[in-house]
Amino acid sequence: MASTHPAGTNLSPEEARALRFEIEEFNTEYARILDEQDIDFWPDFFTADGFYRVTAKENHDEGLPVGLVWCDGRPMMQDRAAAVKTTMVHAPRYLRHYNSNVRVTGVDTDGTIHSESNYLVIETLMEQESRIFQAGLYIDQFVREDGVLRLKARDCIYDSLLIPNDMVYPV
Amino acid sequence: MPDTPFIDDGSNVPLSELRWPDDDLTRIPDWIYTSDEVFQRERERIFFGESWCFVALEAEIPEPGSFKRSYVGDVPVIVTRDEDGDIHVFENRCAHRGAEFCRALRGKAENFTCPYHQWMYDLKGKLMAVPFRRGDHGEGGMPKDFKLEDHNPKSLNVTTRHGVVFASFSESVESLEEYLGPENLEQFDVVFKGRKLKILGFYKNRLQGNWKLYHENLKDPYHATLLHVYLATFRLMVAGQKSAMICDESGRHSTMASAKDDNIEIGEETASQMKSAFREGMELNDPDFLNYVQEFDSPWTVTMQIIWPNLVVQRELNTLGIRHIVPRGPHALDMYWTMFGYEDDTPELERQRMKQGNLMGPSGYLGVDDNEAIKYLQDGFKHSHSQEGIVKLEPEKEGSTETLISEASVRALYRHYRQVMDI
Structure with missing residues (x-):
């Protein structure tokens, strides 16, 4: 590629590559926690004031605010984790999370890292074939706390408009 | 693939053999939830019968030319607002060969054209144009007695209350207010x-x-x-x-x-x-x-x-x-x-x-x-x-x-x- 900067970023290719690798490691661990349904740990991937939303692509495209899951701040995420674990009634299921195509799209002067990546969730109910549960795009903002990446915002934009039955766990 | 292979899921129970148990409302038979024939009768008598079905909020179709894809029962319909601000609901099915022609979830349009043979409908759901209706160089074309107005998609009865739009296949359905009680x-x-x-x-x-x-x-x-x-x-x-x-x-x-x-x-x-x-x-x-x-x-x-x-x-x-x-x-x-x-x-x-x-x-x-x-x-x-x-x-x-x-x-x-x- 002729340009010294990856498309749309203010980073050198080396910086972008290092960040991309770091984000891939982050997402690998994030996916492991969700695969294992260790939901208690899920809020820890976010900053205390972090934002998390899961919404349909049709809402994202029209700038509409709703989310299937809409959590502003870690306390709301902890309440969701507690609800999933304690109060929400649901049949057992296995979930497998796949993440790829991480693109670092820019870094702000305050150090906030913007990135996007694709995600895929395969769901298996005990009596059914495995199926693609959701395909979508993470639009992320990361910050560093004590050298460790945390999500300041993760917007999960799903293409799979017609959700099969329901979504118990965050993606 | 069916999610219950090799198992009879109750779809084939014939309506003629079904009796509500002892006419007793405290008992609900499984077959009302599984039978294909029961479902067909529900479509005809409930969704296409004397009912008002929700189709849209007016806020979803705010301006002349706004439209939304919707459903009455399982039948696809288009909800539109025409140039005069009036709301129309008509079947999303081309009068020619039956294609479900409107594919966008919602949007704005001046008219709708079925892509298969370019038959065109206005915002009221009226057929406006049929390409090569008179044929090409005197050959082919529609019969002489073909009239556009005989080939509109099925149009539904429409009513609104405080920004909520309902439609009905019935012309004799009571007013929405009477319907709701x-x-x-x-x-x-x-x-x-x-x-x-x-x-x-x-x-x-x-x-x-x-x-x-x-x-x-x-x-x-x-x-x-x-x-x-x-x-x-x-x-x-x-x-x-x-x-x-x-x-x-x-x-x-x-x-x-x-x-x-x-x-x-x-x-x-x-x-x-x-x-x-x-x-x-x-x-x-x-x-x-x-x-x-x-x-x-x-x-x-x-x-x-x-x-x-x-x-x-x-x-x-x-x-x-x-x-x-x-x-x-x-x-x-x-x-x-x-x-x-x-x-x-x-x-x-x-x-x-x-x-x-x-x-x-x-x-x-x-x-x-x-x-x-x-x-x-x-x-x-x-x-x-x-x-x-x-x-x-x-x-x-x-x-x-x-x-x-x-x-x-x-x-x-x-x-x-x-x-x-x-x-």
Whole structure:
């Protein structure tokens, strides 16, 4: 590629590559926690004031605010984790999370890292074939706390408009 | 592939062999949820019969030329606003060969053209142009007596109330106001009268159950105190608090209403009856989550209204939404959600609506419970020997009630249903 900067970023290719690798490691661990349904740990991937939303692509495209899951701040995420674990009634299921195509799209002067990546969730109910549960795009903002990446915002934009039955766990 | 290979799922039960058990409304036979023939009769007599079906909110089609793809029963329709501001609903099916020609979810258009042979329809759903109608150089073309006006897509009867659009295949259906009855009209108006709606977003999910199970769910307050652990734990709905099931005279519509009481005591007896449906001592990390901003002229903090046959109006604290039921054969239904607020909402109130949106919907703290329960029910009907269920709570009543421990309004619905269906 002729340009010294990856498309749309203010980073050198080396910086972008290092960040991309770091984000891939982050997402690998994030996916492991969700695969294992260790939901208690899920809020820890976010900053205390972090934002998390899961919404349909049709809402994202029209700038509409709703989310299937809409959590502003870690306390709301902890309440969701507690609800999933304690109060929400649901049949057992296995979930497998796949993440790829991480693109670092820019870094702000305050150090906030913007990135996007694709995600895929395969769901298996005990009596059914495995199926693609959701395909979508993470639009992320990361910050560093004590050298460790945390999500300041993760917007999960799903293409799979017609959700099969329901979504118990965050993606 | 079918999810129950090699198992008879009840789809083939012939209508002619079916009898309601002993004419007894406290017993509901499995076959009303599984039979293809029952479903076909429901389409004809209920969705295409003397009913008003929800199709859109006016806020979704705000300007001349705005349109939305929608459904009456499972039949695709287009809802449009024409140049004069009038609303039209017509079948999304080309009069030529039957193509479902409008594919966009919503948008703006001057007209609709079926891509297959470029037949063109205006915003009122009238056929305007047929290419090569007179042939090419004197050859081919339509017969001389072909008239455009004889080939419009089927147009539906339309009515609106406070920004909500309903359609009917029937020309003889009563007015919407008569259809709803005074009790449910009053609850409907609490949400819609006098304030312009603002659309906040959409979602859709496919439930693995018969469409009537959704009606029953909202006419069954008994489950609310037991299935929904969240409701009891955070005192949103507990046996003993002020509540009502408000039915219309026909039994088909209802509103489940309750008033949140933060100070309600859950005594030992209630807690023991609730068994595992109550988590003592669980606290919210975000205590503002369940705050209710008083914005309605109503004693109820929650009303879940279900309007026969395809509309749910959700007012759960400050989260508001429409659920549009699209039946998909006997074994599934699609739920189309439109979440809304009002144009004069403050940013803080809109934020509270977004927060409380976590309660409902395909990933809601309460929504998931219902979706799972409906699947459990349908699985039972499909996989076991065909039998019947019982709805005997509060036997002295049928229809409206003030206790949560009742199935009186489920029985009222099935009296109406059996009459319309002649089963």
